Amino acid sequence: MFVRIDARNRGAVPGRLGRVVRGAVRGPRPESVPAWIARAGLLVGLLDVAAGVFPRFRHSRMHALAQVLPGTLGPYAAALALSCGVLLLLLAHGLRRRKRRAWRATVVLLPLGACAQFAYRHSLAGVVIPLALLWLLVRHRGEFDALPDPRSRWRALANLVVMGAGSLLLGLAIVSAHPDKLAGDPSLADRLAHVLYGLFGVDGPLDYTGRTSSTVAFSLGALGMLTALTTIYFALRPEHPAAGLTEDDEARLRALLERHGARDSLGHFALRRDKAVVFSPSGKAAVCYRVVSGVMLAGGDPVGDVEAWPGAIERFMDEARAHSWTPAVMGCSETGGEVWTRETGLDALELGDEAVVDVADFSLAGRPMRNVRQMVKRIERAGYETRVRRVRDLSPAELDRIRRAADAWRGTDTERGFSMALGRIGDSADGDCLIATAHKVPDADGGPQGPHGDLKAVLHFVPWGPDGVSLDLMRRDRAADPGMNELLIVTALQAAPRHGIARVSLNFAMFRSALARGEKIGAGPVLRAWRGLLVFLSRWFQIESLYKFNAKFRPRWEPRFVVYGSPRDLPRIGWAAMQAEGFITLPRPRRPGIHPCDARHPPHSPTLEA
Secondary structure (H helix, E strand, O other): OHHHHHHHHHHHHHHHHHHHHHHHHHOOOHHHHHHHHHHHHHHHHHHHHHHHHOOOOOOOOOHHHHHOOOOOHHHHHHHHHHHHHHHHHHHHHHHHOOEHHHHHHHHHHHHHHHHHHHHHOOOOHHHHHHHHHHHHHHHOHHHOOEOOOOOHHHHHHHHHHHHHHHHHHHHHHHHOOOHHHEOOOOOHHHHHHHHHHHHOOOOOOOOEOOOHHHHHHHHHHHHHHHHHHHHHHHHHOOOOOOOOOOHHHHHHHHHHHHHHHHHOOOHHHHHOOOOEEEEOOOOOEEEEEEEEOOEEEEEOOOEEOHHHHHHHHHHHHHHHHHHOOEEEEEEEOHHHHHHHHHHHOOEEEEEEEEEEEEHHHOOOOOHHHHHHHHHHHHHHHOOEEEEEEEHHHOOHHHHHHHHHHHHHOOOOOOOOOOOOOOOOOOOHHHOOOEEEEEEEOOOOOOOOOOOOOOEEEEEEEEEEOEOEEEEEEEEEOOOOOOOHHHHHHHHHHHHHHHHOOOEEEEEEEEOHHHHHHHOOOOOOHHHHHHHHHHHHHHHHHOHHHHHHHHHOOOOEEEEEEEEEOOHHHHHHHHHHHHHHHOOOOOOOOOOOOOOOOOOOOOOOOOOOOO
């Protein structure tokens, strides 16, 4: 028995060693090649930048080559090494995302950088490493197949032309701004040649006295670097396709919601018209999404039959892989999170809780509802009346007045909402939506009513299956008495039975469980510290105020999750989600022919007034 164990052990070591050797010979797995090449590209880029910035090593064993190389080759090689290094650093992100353009540019830059390293620093390692990386790139070129943005090449070309022309004119002004330091009287052609050379980091034909030469050279080099950096950014930045539902897509989604819309309170928000959609092969399920900063964001659960969700999710992931987007889901339910993680291998993290009120259980009676009850009575005594109606029951003139008032009362300059907002009011296709309005009863003397007449507050709900609604937006006149939101929510809950509504989804409270547990007796120091941080952040993001506002109506809490691929993706997903929701707005030129998103405040993150 001992002999057999010993024999197995003796054979196991060479076996493991053989697998390691074979793995080293074969190289990394094809799917991991882009990440490895991106890291190697960063290394080579740093080496090239160092070659262009720092003086050559005089102790180099190959320094003897400097005696036979032309003396003017040094500055040219230094500029080339610096340029190649910076560009490789920029291209590393595109290589990691498997972009074909990044692959092509790197294949061109690597041999140029190797030549610059050889000519300037006479470094053997500076030649071998780039050429080895070039061999890997050529061998695994099939891994770099991510689809590019068809619009980016034109924006990159336009940027190159505009920035190049501006840099040329400004550079001409720079070289002509020191006539007393300029040797001779160079012609305009010589000045233009000096600017062109300087933009590429190379000395031109003009001669300056003193330190002016360095000043002009650094200024021109900075202009050239700025032109290159902005052009590379536009060429390699993530896609921002003009997402939009077609009429056929919207019709198919409405048919799915009619049959399966009762399952998810966020299902109707899939009808936002600034989203794209992928359907399952059977057409019985769909995933709606938007691409923001290279993140493919889906909102809520897939729409349609749960049994067909895997097919829609597979199409979603295929689309993400084809474009090298980062897949993510915001606000899915527990069932949705289980399906997403099972089908894709992604992870899920609890994001917060959705407040759902069962109409049959709601009442203003009792001590827990005393504050809400007193506030509602006070507002009613102040001379306000409320109305709750379906959108189809309102006249076009009144709908237009409500839309204009909601726009005027928006708390920010930027429209907000993505995963939990419909982005429109009063559309002819949304006749089942519910609108609750508060009106100021005119005084006996008929005093002025304001720019929107007697209308003082608006709540808009979208359908949630045949017997539910989900809160979309909350708006009120800033000059109206506080408590308008509470009044309209209570009114909508009391009027719900007349409209066949049995459940109402209210606001979404981020990190609700942490806030609730952190304020209880016996909470640990970590939980208390986490709650303290959330309270601090509530100064800007209304985290605690939304939780307390929701808790007034004694709802049941339904957890919502974010689905992500890797913890390192979470900051990027969070940044993209904040852009999608409208909390962060980056300057971007408006595309002609594309109707801007008419999103409102996030329905589950309304602006609350005291």
